[in-house]
Amino acid sequence: MSEDTAPQAADAAHAVAAAAARDDFAARAAELDAGDPLSGKRAEFVLDEAVYLDGNSLGALPQAVPERLREVVAHEWGELRIRSWTESGWWTAPERIGDRIAPLLGAAPGQVVVGDSTSVNVFKALVAAVRMADETTGPAAGGPARDEILVDAATFPTDGYIARSAARLTGRTLRPVEAARMPAEVSERTAVALVNHVDYRTGRLNDLPGVTAALHRAGALAVWDLCHSAGALPVGLDAHGVDLAVGCTYKYLNGGPGSPAYLYVRAEHQPRFDSPLPGWNSHADPFGMDPEYVPAAGIERGRVGTPDILSLLALEAALEAWEGVAIEDVRAKSLALTDFFLECVRAYVPRGRVRSVTPEAHHERGSQVALECAGAGEVMGELIRHGVIGDFRHPDVLRFGFTPLYTSFADAERAARTLAEVLAYVPGDGSASAVAAGAQEQGPVMT
Ligand SMILES: Cc1ncc(COP(=O)(O)O)c(C=O)c1O
CATH class of the missing domain: 3.90.1150.10 (Aspartate Aminotransferase, domain 1)
Structure with a gap:
């Protein structure tokens, strides 16, 4: 031959x-x-x-979504109109649906709120994390300057863009680091690291427990992007001490095109969660129309403005598929x-x-x-x-x-x-x- x-x-x-x-x-x-x-x-x-x-x-x-949406449009919007904010539970939908997603993320109730896009929630989480780090392990606590933010070097681009902007706004340096190298690269200069749980391109699953623990040992906070893991694998947010997390609902959670994202804020951090987007929906008394901002006590702090009810309720119907799973x-x-x-x-x-x-x-x-x-x-x-x-x-x-x-x-x-x-x-x-x-x-x- x-x-x-x-x-x-x-x-x-x-x-x-x-x-x-x-x-x-x-x-x-x-x-x-x-x-x-x-x-x-x-x-x-x-x-x-x-x-x-x-x-x-x-x-x-x-299958459950089209019929539910027809009912929402025809009855809740068409007939009940404004009454639906209270009578149909529209106002509380972001927290209610957050609690429906929470078990899939390994989170106890009261820590997940649904709304906005993942990009917007990355911004909220990162800026709030920098503020929290300053207060707990940074200058306000007699600690080091915490002048850098780490970002997963292979991150989905939107996280990188938003992290750069968050770094500019908070006066930090943004340093891209491979997720596997984070434990070696984190230092007392680090305020927070933003990491993708699963790499969108390769499908690599990053070590959430290990990276989170290493960040904590250095006094830094961990923000995880769960877009490619939620609904596909156990995440264990509470068990692994994750500080903040974000993710979309249109992939493995089947919420529909552009369905709203979610934000997880660990219960113990909620009193210090200082949102960079403190819209009226996150006010302690949203209908008091107070010119002074007073943040709500719980996960409601993660809200911004009026929720996108049709998409939210489509997502809620989609989540019925998880019953008994x-x-x-x-x-x-x-x-x-x-x-x-x-x-x-x-x-x-x-x-x-x-x-x-x-x-x-x-x-x-x-x-x-x-x-x-x-x-x-x-x-x-x-x-x-x-x-x-x-x-x-x-x-x-x-x-x-x-x-x-x-x-x-x-x-x-x-x-x-x-x-x-x-x-x-x-x-x-x-x-x-x-x-x-x-x-x-x-x-x-x-x-
Ligand atoms: C890891 C990751 N983060 C963020 C996004 C995009 O977020 P948004 O819903 O804001 O477009 C995606 C989109 O696929 C993603 O894969």
Whole structure:
């Protein structure tokens, strides 16, 4: 055999092995689905014949939402009108729905409030944390200057932009540090660190207990962004002593496009939570119309202005899907799904065509698999055309999100098989990159 024909022979041998593996994987998928304690949840979502692996960007529509929204619009708004602020519980919805999300984050009631976007909540949390650090371990307590803010060097961009602005406003220096390096880099100069629990690009799960403990040893506060972990894995905010946290509800919590975010403020910090956006909804007596600002006593301090009631109540209906669901079961299924998908990819996809940038180790893995792949934009365009919906991140990453409430093992097998079929005709030498740029513009854009 010449050197030229050797790779072709290897590819042919791989194709034969992959074909043989197919029946085996399909049978295993059926078995895993039959034994899945969450399999009944799939029927609670509006899905079609496509394999939807983009719930880490926009969760699927829960069946309960359309009817609830119709009722809110027709009855609560249409008939009760202004009375609904009290009679339909609109005014207290941010705290009520916060308490509904809290168990999924490992938080006791009274510490989570829903409203605004994640970006806005990052701003509130960071500035309030700097003020808190000054007071508790900084100059006001006879401590060091605490003149820097650390930010996860791989953070989702909005957190980085907002952190830079918060640093300018509070007169601090912003220092990007890799999440894994935070324990080594934190010092008595640090006021607060902002860290992403799961990296949006690679799916890496950062060490929330370890990083939080290291920050505390240095007298600094921890703010975690839970966008890619809430609803996918246990977070343990109370147990691990997290100070403040934020996250969105439109990914694994299925709240809908642009659904409101949440802010967690640890109960013991609430009396010192000095919001940089002290809107009238966070006043101790919002209807007293007092020209002087007096903050509310509890988590209401995290509110700003009038809540977005339609989105809030859609989210509340979406959260009904969590009834009777243990987040530990969700985590177990998420890991089993991502393990199975990776195994199928290894068996089906010719060696060298994709490289997983998602950690193998379970304790370092979130609920998505990210594969580096030449021509990723075109590959994802083709996958979508063949009914496998994931997304693509610059410059060459295919992302597949696994939402345990509605993703099946059969979905995982079909996605890996379709990927191999697409890779058989999309060139693997990167020559498709011009097409990739176009595909990105048409493809899903949210993260
Ligand atoms: C980690 C992370 N933080 C923040 C955001 C965006 O927040 P916002 O809802 O303000 O757009 C995202 C969006 O996907 C995200 O992945």
